[in-house]
Amino acid sequence: MSSDEQKKLRVGWFTFTCCEDSTVVFTEVLNDHWQEWRKLIDFVHARVLQKSNKMAEMDVAFIEGAISSADHKKRVEEIRQLSKWVVAVGACAVSGMPSAQRNNFDEKAKQEISFILDRFSHLEKVLSVKDVVKVDAELPGCPMDPGQFVEVVGKALDHFGVGPAESK
Numbered sequence: 001m002s003s004d005e006q007k008k009l010r011v012g013w014f015t016f017t018c019c020e021d022s023t024v025v026f027t028e029v030l031n032d033h034w035q036e037w038r039k040l041i042d043f044v045h046a047r048v049l050q051k052s053n054k055m056a057e058m059d060v061a062f063i064e065g066a067i068s069s070a071d072h073k074k075r076v077e078e079i080r081q082l083s084k085w086v087v088a089v090g091a092c093a094v095s096g097m098p099s100a101q102r103n104n105f106d107e108k109a110k111q112e113i114s115f116i117l118d119r120f121s122h123l124e125k126v127l128s129v130k131d132v133v134k135v136d137a138e139l140p141g142c143p144m145d146p147g148q149f150v151e152v153v154g155k156a157l158d159h160f161g162v163g164p165a166e167s168k
C-alpha cells in the first residue's frame with residue numbers, strides 16, 4: 001500500500017437464523033453514509049451488497065441472527081478467528097430471541113418438530129452469538145437501532161485508525 005493510499009476498515013456482515021430486518025436497516029443507513037464509507041470501508045463479506053465475498057481477515061464482523069445449527073456454529077467460530085472485533089447485531093444475535101422461540105416449546109411441540117431438526121442438523125437449542133464465541137460489542141433491538149450502528153462503525157474507524165469517526 002502506498003503512503004497516500006487510504007487505509008480501509010475491513011468489515012464483514014453475516015446473517016444467520018432471523019428475519020434479516022437489521023440487514024434492511026443496514027442498507028437504509030447506507031443511503032446516508034455510502035459516499036463517505038466507500039472511501040473508508042472495504043466490505044470483505046456482505047452478501048446483501050455484492051456477489052463476490054471472501055472469508056478473510058476482518059477488523060469488524062457484524063453478526064445478525066441466532067445460531068441454530070452445527071454448521072452455523074462452525075461458521076461463527078471461523079468468523080471469530082478471522083475478526084478482531086465481533087459485534088452481535090439485533091436481539092436474535094444478542095439473546096437468541098425471538099428466533100429461539102422453539103427453545104420454549106412444550107414436549108409435544110418439540111416432538112412434532114424433531115424430524116425437521118434432524119433433517120437440517122439443527123441444534124437442540126437455538127443459541128445467541130455469545131453462547132458460541134466471545135463478543136466484543138452488542139447492538140440490541142429488534143431490529144438494531146441505526147444510530148447505534150453508525151456509532152459502532154465510527155468507534156471502529158477511530159479504533160483501527162481509519163479516517164475520522166462519524167458523529168451521525
Ligand code: SF4
Pocket residue numbers: 017018019020021022064065090091092093097098099141142143144
Ligand atoms: S432481532 Fe428482530 S429484526 Fe432482528 S432478525 Fe431477529 S426478529 Fe428480525
